[in-house]
Amino acid sequence: MKPNKRGRKTASTLLTATLAGTMLISACSNSGGNEKANESTGGEAASGGKASTLKVEVFDRGNSPAGSSITKNYLTQFVQDKFGTPNNINVQFVPIPRSEEVQKLNVLMASGSDVPDIVFTYDSGTFYRYAQQGGLTDLGELLDQYGPNLKKFLGDETLAYGQYEGKQFALPAKRSHLGKYSSFVRQDWLEKLSLPVPTTTDELYATLKAFKEKDPGQTGGKVIPLGMSLAPAQYEPLIWSFIEPVTDEQRYTLTQQLGSRDYPVLLPGFKEALQFMNKLYNEGLMSADFSLDEDKKKLNEDAAKGLVGFFSEDDMNPFYPDGLYATLQKNIPDAKLSAVDVYTNSEGKHPKPEYAPIGMFLMIPKSSQHAVEAIKYLDWMASEGNLFDMQNGVEGENYTLQDGVPIVKADAADEVKNRIYNYGDMAIISNGKQLGDADKNVEAYVVGMPEAFQEETRKALSVSRSDTIKPVLFDRPIEAQAKYGTALLDKFNEIIVKTTMVKPDQFESTFESVMKDYMANGGQAILDERTKAYEAMK
């Protein structure tokens, strides 16, 4: 059964109903009352005797350990003791379910009165929409005045992503590790067939064929040489490796940003990538039901069962305790998974996308009367090792330092480990650990993995960081992308699915018709706007 995907769908269904209802009710109450209500709570209460209240959003993943809750745990107490009490601020955390992040936030923002002072989202479209509709506080001056440490920590490159029409409407969190994807091959299968590790796309094709014909895993004909799904981690490395080297102008104008990713729909080589997928699919070298697998659940299941020979994935994903690799070894004790860099472009490189250097967009709603406190809070987090303490806990109890890299104490009591169970959601100014330089940051991830997998993790993390393609950033928002992005993402999936699954002799006509459909539903609008924006930027 597929509880995850289906579960998300019910949640969304329910939300459709509730949101529609709430929107209306809240919209009615929105027009007049809330500004007055906010005034009375007082802005600069921190200077007076009465404590002011700062409300901060926090993701609720429903994983709070026993004895604590998402709004009351070690980290919330840490924040209150170290930041709140000394500044006479009462810090409250407002939980938002992780899976309905954007929808819930929309409802909160529309209500105006009840919205936290610091909200965030990973979705750039949502950020642009709020900024465009005038719902956010301009943080430029506040940052200069109250957030020098924060400004220094984030840096100009990161901050640029939070600007809308020249104004700093969001503070993007800083991302410590930009690599995204690595590929993985069943090393034991290669050894069994005395095959070399594939190093190019052509060699990969031969390897996949051998997996299919010789079935080294003795799966009884169920072998899936290439594990595929409809999630970016599986198709992006393949597709981007077919994209031809491009000029700056092509990169800016022909890339299409849908949601938070760049898509190479119009870049030269996209068609060849699809053609390759079509070939793999029709020769039975690829997951037959990949089009039904949007959350890679099925792929993970198949890979853990030992049916999959080769696949691409988020670089660290297979290595987590009780993750894919651990389950695979439980099922097939001598299974060996190797991180490899295979897909090759015309220049012999292994290009793959990397993350923008940002995490979540941190925003302060315009209706907030505590923007100053909010910036002070974030500035506090960026200064004097507070971020480090929030991410790593207590030295000697949670970790030991080794060459500046905190080594997690695996034998610590659960109670101690649980202190920082949601540090990623609490230390909102950073995505990943920040230890000064990229190699150390990566090493921190490596030492967090089970010891047996650390070597492969290190390899996967270096694969994901090599030959990467940076996301394209304009100095202005592309409105068509905000408007059509989500719908076009579905169209993009349709392009992949249809062109891959069609019989090879119908590939040409299918490709033409899906591309036409894509362009007519917003693709052309994005292309036009990007072309114009590029002209203006030159």
Next chain:
Amino acid sequence: MKGTAYLRRYWQLYALLILPVSYFIVFKYGPMYGILIAFKDFNFFQGINGSEWIGFDGFREVFAMPDFYKVLRNTLMLNFLDLIVSFPAPLFLAIMLYELKIVWFKKLSQTILYIPHFISWVIIGGIVYQVFGTQSGMINNIITSIGFDAIPFLTDKKDWLITYLVVGVWQSAGWGTIIYLAALTGINKELFEAADVDGAGRLRKIWSITLPSLKPTIVTLLIINLGHMIAIGFERPYIIGNTAVRDYADVLSTFVYRIGIESGQYTIATVVGLFQAIVGLVFVLGANYTSKKLADQSIL
């Protein structure tokens, strides 16, 4: 004078009405205020009142969208096929159940037929995937093991249509029998006895007694169903559907969800919703009128 006496006597009955009436006012009429969004350039932070009027611009934009016509066609197509396949199913089932004479067997069958109705679509989606999947689905495992090619029940759009309809019948037919069974209990038993005396067989009795007695019920349900031609539930097409069959599976409700909730274009979503409501009203009134003229049965 007469009025007050009447009210004094029956006020409890009116008091009982308060709750249902306020339900309709709060949850059915209140939200109609939101229809205004269709005529405004809706801005989140300014609310409905604060947003600017744009007249029919939203409608113009919707009618210019190529996808709109596709989802409209799909909605009508799926509902029409459903009407042909799923509408008669409960009728047949109900008549068959009615003819059963062994009470415990009848009750058992009824329960088994009802159960799917109580299973959430989310779970049905999981079951469908396990049963109809191409690579690991139960049916295809059997098909391939006896040497045939797997049938892409979920990923080829024509095969998917059949899956969609079959699952719909499975889920709803049993529950749909309830209304018919209720109507059937109202048939005067003497009619059957008289028919027995006249030497009528089972089929003859069904044709000449059972079906005519069900006629008003059938017509009423048909009118209601026709009214729903343009409205389509969200869960079934969304959950049974997938990217490969979006050409058929994308319908008005999923379109509204995607545009409105996911992309935040509330104006467009409201326009589509309003359009749906108006066309739905025309369908109901039309079906009602036709049925009044042709069969002298109507619900209004």
